[in-house]
Amino acid sequence: MAAESPAMRRVQVAEHPRLLKLKEMFNSKFGSIPKFYVRAPGRVNVIGEHIDYCGYSVLPMAIEQDVLIAVEPVKTYTLQLANTNPLYPDFSTSANNIQIDKTKALWHNYFLCGLKGIQEHFGLSNLTGMNCLVDGNIPPSSGLSSSSALVCCAGLVTLTVLGRNLSKVELAEICAKSEPYIGTEGGGMDQSISFLAEEGTAKLIEFSPLRATDVKLPSGAVFVIANSCVEMNKAATSHFNIRMMECRLAAKLLAKYKNLQWDNVLRLEEVQAKLGISLEEMLLVTEDEICRCLGISLEELRTQILSPNTQGGTGGRRLWYFLEKPANKM
Numbered sequence: 001m002a003a004e005s006p007a008m009r010r011v012q013v014a015e016h017p018r019l020l021k022l023k024e025m026f027n028s029k030f031g032s033i034p035k036f037y038v039r040a041p042g043r044v045n046v047i048g049e050h051i052d053y054c055g056y057s058v059l060p061m062a063i064e065q066d067v068l069i070a071v072e073p074v075k076t077y078t079l080q081l082a083n084t085n086p087l088y089p090d091f092s093t094s095a096n097n098i099q100i101d102k103t104k105a106l107w108h109n110y111f112l113c114g115l116k117g118i119q120e121h122f123g124l125s126n127l128t129g130m131n132c133l134v135d136g137n138i139p140p141s142s143g144l145s146s147s148s149a150l151v152c153c154a155g156l157v158t159l160t161v162l163g164r165n166l167s168k169v170e171l172a173e174i175c176a177k178s179e180p181y182i183g184t185e186g187g188g189m190d191q192s193i194s195f196l197a198e199e200g201t202a203k204l205i206e207f208s209p210l211r212a213t214d215v216k217l218p219s220g221a222v223f224v225i226a227n228s229c230v231e232m233n234k235a236a237t238s239h240f241n242i243r244m245m246e247c248r249l250a251a252k253l254l255a256k257y258k259n260l261q262w263d264n265v266l267r268l269e270e271v272q273a274k275l276g277i278s279l280e281e282m283l284l285v286t287e288d289e290i291c292r293c294l295g296i297s298l299e300e301l302r303t304q305i306l307s308p309n310t311q312g313g314t315g316g317r318r319l320w321y322f323l324e325k326p327a328n329k330m
């Protein structure tokens with residue numbers, strides 16, 4: 001499935017109330033009819049929080065909520081974006097000169113990330129223009145990856161307008177690389193599941209190389225996703241990037257301590273792979289390095305610094321949250 005391009009199908013717009021509404025709004029906005037519609041889902045992650053950017057595998061599944069875009073390619077070089085949600089203002093720019101301002105977490109910049117990723121992949125300096133009306137129903141900044149759904153949807157819109165083809169894996173990799181143009185780094189889980197998800201199954205997502213394996217859920221299993229209504233806008237704050245940089249620094253320090261070529265190392269999983277050790281052994285390496293830095297014994301680290309539920313031994317050994325077991329080893 002992963003080697004395939006995203007599915008395309010013909011639908012009767014009149015039979016789909018959301019599409020029909022979007023078509024009507026598009027017509028009143030741009031005075032024309034959309035040529036096609038593209039959708040990309042949000043996701044919920046079942047196992048493996050904040051470990052994709054350490055190179056470890058995760059277990060997400062897509063949710064019904066998605067980003068849907070109505071599109072009309074135009075002969076000019078102008079890109080016009082509108083949104084069904086009045087909170088997101090109209091935007092227009094030349095498709096030949098895509099600029100993404102990292103200092104402003106504006107909604108249209110997510111679209112531009114997807115567009116730019118595809119543009120760069122094909123080495124295109126100019127693109128045909130298009131009119132797009134975006135309709136999303138993923139609660140934003142709630143951890144369900146509305147941003148990646150928008151980036152992925154924009155990437156697929158651009159690919160379709162160009163009349164080109166890419167596999168789902170290629171699209172996921174391109175969008176994972178281009179979403180950080182907004183200023184928020186990431187590990188690639190969100191874009192991967194948005195493209196690789198299939199109905200009725202969660203996916204074990206592994207990296208380097210990117211691959212997705214079905215994890216069938218027990219029949220009748222119901223997942224309730226509660227919205228606390230507390231928002232965390234990743235691009236407007238530095239919390240997410242701080243966590244990522246902490247993990248990156250930890251990977252580099254461990255690599256240096258173990259006499260590895262540390263300057264190119266970015267992820268903890270790379271350190272583990274280079275050392276050829278298990279995750280449990282990685283935890284011991286981490287404890288050793290902390291003891292060496294602080295000039296204390298392992299006993300002192302465990303009894304005087306770590307709390308009971310972060311200490312070694314049997315059960316919940318979780319020295320650092322980012323060294324949790326990868327989903328496939330549970």
Ligand code: ADP
Nearest residue numbers: 107136140141142143144145146147232233234
């Ligand atoms: P999330 O956890 O939902 O990915 P982020 O903070 O990464 O949260 O991204 C949220 C941002 O994505 C919003 O502030 C907005 O800029 C953009 N976004 C999400 N949904 C939409 C939408 N329907 N239309 C336009 N922009 C959207």
Ligand code: MG
Nearest residue numbers: 145147148234
């Ligand atoms: Mg996001």
